[in-house]
Amino acid sequence: MKTISKTVLILSLVSLFTDIASEMLYPILPIYLRSIEYSVIFIGFLEGIAELIAGYSKGYFGNLSDLHGRRVPFVRLGYFLSSISKPLLVMSQLPGIVLFARTLDRMGKGVRTGARDALLSEEATSTTKAQIFGFHRSFDTLGAVLGPSIALVFLVVYPNHYVLLFYLAVVPGLISVGLTFLLKETITKEKKLTNSLTLFSYLSYWKESNPNYRKLVFGLIVFAFWNSSDVFLILKAKEVGLGDSYVIGIYIFYNLVYAIFAYPLGILADKVGFKKMFLFGLFLFVLVYFLMGFAQKLEWVVIAFFLYGIYASATEGISKAWxxxxxxxxxxxxxxxxxxxxxxxxLFFASLIAGWIWFLFGAPVTFFVTGVIALLVLIYFFFSKIEEKNLN
Structure with missing residues (x-):
C-alpha cells in the first residue's frame, strides 16, 4: 500500500460515496419515470442528451483544468453538481426540470473527470500508473455494488417509495463533496493563451497530440462506437427469464467482480505492460458477447457477467493509465x-445502433456484430506499435 498516497485514497473514497448515491438511483430512475407516466421515448431522449452533455463537458473542463494549472476546484464543483441534482429529479415532474436535473448530474461528471484523473496521474510514477487507476476503479465500482444493494433492501422494506430514495441519495453525495475539502494540490503556473479560449478549443488537441496518443485513442474510440450500454446485457438477462430482483442482483454481481479484480489487475498491468493487459480484456469482451449471443440458460449468463467484470477490470483503468x-x-x-x-x-451512438439492430434482427445478431467489431479492434491493437513510455 506504499504507492497509495493520501490524495489517491481521498479521491477513491469520494468516488465510492458518489457512486453509492448514483447507483442507488441508476436501476430505479427509469422505473420512477415510467411510474409518473413518462414515455420510453422521452426516457431514451433524456439519457441521450445527458450523455452528450457529459461527453462534451469532459473535454472542455479537462482542457480548462490544464490551462489554469488547478485540479481540485474542478473536482469539488463536479461532485457538488452531481450531488444536488439527485433531489431535483423528484422536486418537479415537469419534463424541463427533469431534463435539467439529469443534465446537471452528467455535467458534474464532465467537470470533474479530466481534473480528477490528472490528479491520480500526478500521484503515480511510470511504474505504478495502472495500479493507482486500478485502486481508484475498485473503490468507484464498490459504490456500484453498495448503491443498488441499498436500493434493493430499501424497496423491499418500503415498496414504491421512489421519491424518498432520491432524497436519501443526497447523503452519500454530500459526504463525497465534504471529502474533497481534504484534498491538497500544488498549484502550477497557468498557461499563456496564444488564442482566445472557446467552447470547442479542446478539439484542436487531436492535431497537437503525439502519434502514440492518436493511435491509442483511435482504437479505443472505434471500440467505444460499438460498445453499447450495459442495459443491453441486462435486457438479455431479462430475456433469458430473470425477474427484476435477479436482474439487479446480477448487475451487483458484475460490479462486485469488477471491484475485486480492478486493483490486482492494475498491479499486474504495471508489470506485464498496458498493451498485454488491454488485449486480455478485449479478448474477454469478445468472448462475453459471443456467449450472450448464444446464451439461453441462466448459468451461461452468470458466467458471461463474471467474465464481463474481469474485462472491465482489465481495460477501464488501464486505458486511462496508458x-x-x-x-x-x-x-x-x-x-x-x-x-x-x-x-x-x-456510447450514445453505439446504443442507438445496438437498439436498431436488436429491433430489426434480434438479440443474437446484436451481440455477434459487436463481438466481431471488438475482435477487429483486438487485431488492430495486437499489430499496432504503441509505446508505453512515460513522458511526464
Whole structure:
C-alpha cells in the first residue's frame, strides 16, 4: 500500500460515496419515470442528451483544468453538481426540470473527470500508473455494488417509495463533496493563451497530440462506437427469464467482480505492460458477447457477467493509465478529457445502433456484430506499435 498516497485514497473514497448515491438511483430512475407516466421515448431522449452533455463537458473542463494549472476546484464543483441534482429529479415532474436535473448530474461528471484523473496521474510514477487507476476503479465500482444493494433492501422494506430514495441519495453525495475539502494540490503556473479560449478549443488537441496518443485513442474510440450500454446485457438477462430482483442482483454481481479484480489487475498491468493487459480484456469482451449471443440458460449468463467484470477490470483503468503515460504532465486533463468525451458520445451512438439492430434482427445478431467489431479492434491493437513510455 506504499504507492497509495493520501490524495489517491481521498479521491477513491469520494468516488465510492458518489457512486453509492448514483447507483442507488441508476436501476430505479427509469422505473420512477415510467411510474409518473413518462414515455420510453422521452426516457431514451433524456439519457441521450445527458450523455452528450457529459461527453462534451469532459473535454472542455479537462482542457480548462490544464490551462489554469488547478485540479481540485474542478473536482469539488463536479461532485457538488452531481450531488444536488439527485433531489431535483423528484422536486418537479415537469419534463424541463427533469431534463435539467439529469443534465446537471452528467455535467458534474464532465467537470470533474479530466481534473480528477490528472490528479491520480500526478500521484503515480511510470511504474505504478495502472495500479493507482486500478485502486481508484475498485473503490468507484464498490459504490456500484453498495448503491443498488441499498436500493434493493430499501424497496423491499418500503415498496414504491421512489421519491424518498432520491432524497436519501443526497447523503452519500454530500459526504463525497465534504471529502474533497481534504484534498491538497500544488498549484502550477497557468498557461499563456496564444488564442482566445472557446467552447470547442479542446478539439484542436487531436492535431497537437503525439502519434502514440492518436493511435491509442483511435482504437479505443472505434471500440467505444460499438460498445453499447450495459442495459443491453441486462435486457438479455431479462430475456433469458430473470425477474427484476435477479436482474439487479446480477448487475451487483458484475460490479462486485469488477471491484475485486480492478486493483490486482492494475498491479499486474504495471508489470506485464498496458498493451498485454488491454488485449486480455478485449479478448474477454469478445468472448462475453459471443456467449450472450448464444446464451439461453441462466448459468451461461452468470458466467458471461463474471467474465464481463474481469474485462472491465482489465481495460477501464488501464486505458486511462496508458493515456496518462503518453502525454506531458500538464496535458493529462485535456488528453483524458478529450478521450472520455469522445467515448461518451460514441456510447450514445453505439446504443442507438445496438437498439436498431436488436429491433430489426434480434438479440443474437446484436451481440455477434459487436463481438466481431471488438475482435477487429483486438487485431488492430495486437499489430499496432504503441509505446508505453512515460513522458511526464
Amino acid at each position: 493515456i496518462s503515460n503518453l502525454v506531458p504532465k500538464e496535458e493529462v486533463g485535456t488528453a483524458i478529457g478529450f478521450f472520455s468525451g469522445l467515448q461518451s458520445v460514441s
